[in-house]
Amino acid sequence: MKLTRTTTLHLAVLLLLCLPALAQTKVLSGKVVAVADGDTITVLDALRQQHRIRFQGIDAPESGQDFGAKAKQHLSDLVFGKEVTVEYEKSDRYGRTLGKVLVGQQDVNREMLRAGLAWHYKFYEREQTPQDRETYSFEEARARKLKTGLWSQASPTPPWDFRRGGSRRNSPADATRRSESRETVTTADRTEAVYVTRTGAKYHRGSCRHLSRSKIPISLSEAKRTYGACKVCHPPQ
Numbered sequence: 589m590k591l592t593r594t595t596t597l598h599l600a601v602l603l604l605l606c607l608p609a610l611a612q613t614k615v616l617s618g619k620v621v622a623v624a625d626g627d628t629i630t631v632l633d634a635l636r637q638q639h640r641i642r643f644q645g646i647d648a649p650e651s652g653q654d655f656g657a658k659a660k661q662h663l664s665d666l667v668f669g670k671e672v673t674v675e676y677e678k679s680d681r682y683g684r685t686l687g688k689v690l691v692g693q694q695d696v697n698r699e700m701l702r703a704g705l706a707w708h709y710k711f712y713e714r715e716q717t718p719q720d721r722e723t724y725s726f727e728e729a730r731a732r733k734l735k736t737g738l739w740s741q742a743s744p745t746p747p748w749d750f751r752r753g754g755s756r757r758n759s760p761a762d763a764t765r766r767s768e769s770r771e772t773v774t775t776a777d778r779t780e781a782v783y784v785t786r787t788g789a790k791y792h793r794g795s796c797r798h799l800s801r802s803k804i805p806i807s808l809s810e811a812k813r814t815y816g817a818c819k820v821c822h823p824p825q
């Protein structure tokens with residue numbers, strides 16, 4: 589079958605629209621026995637097996653950051669010692685499960701955004717269902733507008749910048765320097781762009797055959813944090 593360029597494009601768009609529906613959601617449940625920070629917990633299931641859960645779609649301030657301790661405390665108040673259900677699709681290279689945590693019907697990931705104690709993690713938003721993506725984005729926007737939690741700060745440092753070694757820069761005099769340094773980071777990311785798939789645990793060069801089904805750009809630093817290097821295409825490490 590010979591496909592015109594337009595048909596191919598249409599098929600590609602159609603495939604992209606279908607992806608969230610195709611991904612299989614799994615469920616685990618158990619009791620929360622530890623809260624590591626504002627977006628990571630440990631769940632003990634009925635078979636006494638422990639699961640380390642990284643909250644999908646959000647990124648809470650690190651413990652060394654402003655509101656890091658508040659985020660952890662709020663998450664503890666919400667889930668510690670409680671029975672939770674975790675909806676997930678995959679685990680990362682550290683054996684952490686990326687998931688949505690529910691207490692009863694309450695979406696705890698969303699609750700952290702509502703409380704102004706986490707960012708909507710837009711870097712990975714393509715892994716969310718369209719509804720969650722919209723809801724999480726809305727909750728962050730609302731918290732920003734109401735200056736709830738960390739949004740009470742003039743210009744909070746996102747955790748992904750903080751992890752790269754960024755520090756808090758709040759003075760207006762630093763604004764120019766900040767935007768310059770952002771630009772540097774962006775450029776560096778672009779030169780080192782690597783790719784991941786919706787379900788795989790590896791990251792790849794753009795040309796890798798493993799990217800035939802999905803190809804999600806990601807910065808090298810983020811990729812190294814969560815994924816392993818592909819053994820076929822040997823991406824930068």
Ligand SMILES: [Zn+2]
Pocket residue numbers: 791792793796797798818819820821822
């Ligand atoms: Zn590869």
